[in-house]
Amino acid sequence: MNPRRFSLVLALLLMPAIPVMAGSSENGEIFPSYTWTLPGTLPTDGLPSVSRSARTWQVTFAEPSPVTGPGLLASAAAVAPEPAADLEQRPVAFTYSEAYNMRRKIHMIASYVTLPLFVTQVVAGQKLYDQGGGTARSVHDAGMAGIIALFAVNTVTGGWNFWEGRKDPNGKTRRLVHTLMMFGADLGFVATGALAPDDDSDEGGGSSGNRSLHRNVAITSMGVAAASYVYMLVTR
Numbered sequence: 001m002n003p004r005r006f007s008l009v010l011a012l013l014l015m016p017a018i019p020v021m022a023g024s025s026e027n028g029e030i031f032p033s034y035t036w037t038l039p040g041t042l043p044t045d046g047l048p049s050v051s052r053s054a055r056t057w058q059v060t061f062a063e064p065s066p067v068t069g070p071g072l073l074a075s076a077a078a079v080a081p082e083p084a085a086d087l088e089q090r091p092v093a094f095t096y097s098e099a100y101n102m103r104r105k106i107h108m109i110a111s112y113v114t115l116p117l118f119v120t121q122v123v124a125g126q127k128l129y130d131q132g133g134g135t136a137r138s139v140h141d142a143g144m145a146g147i148i149a150l151f152a153v154n155t156v157t158g159g160w161n162f163w164e165g166r167k168d169p170n171g172k173t174r175r176l177v178h179t180l181m182m183f184g185a186d187l188g189f190v191a192t193g194a195l196a197p198d199d200d201s202d203e204g205g206g207s208s209g210n211r212s213l214h215r216n217v218a219i220t221s222m223g224v225a226a227a228s229y230v231y232m233l234v235t236r
Helices: 004-013 017-022 069-080 085-091 098-111 112-131 135-164 172-194 209-233
Strands: none
Touching: 098 135, 112 135, 112 209, 135 172, 172 209
């Protein structure tokens, strides 16, 4: 092709671009700047156009704000460890033997006749104190034998179980109070038997004992034993 014709054709092709160059922006760009957005974002209206030189990646190293909300607080509470105080208040497991359970059953069954025996003995003793021998004497002697048998069984079973469970911290104070009160009642009944008069008509003195003191010690011992029995029922 002739160079002149080539120059003429090239000039004709470049002529439409002259108005575009004349209308370029003040910032020196040939083509006008348009607002553009990344895929997946929404364009913002009203923002000024930014030059290509200013459109660069901006990287910040600020720490992210903590995320809060009911869901996050609930999750944190679910995985939070329990306080040490709650762990200390939990009951400690303690294993007892089969013999312990058998003695406990015998002890409880025998305890059911405690209050009926006491009532019978008080009534018979009062009649014996007021009227002398006869039927009251027989009932009083039978009641005394029943109380001796009852406290012999419960002293052995209760004392044995107390010793086996001495290292169990669960209910230790309750068992200790009950044991001490029952042993006190045992000593009271021993003293009651020692103070019993030899003859119903004997008013006391010397080795025969004193009927009034005998009755008072017996009633006191029954009261201590009954209080211990009720205490175990209430605190069970």
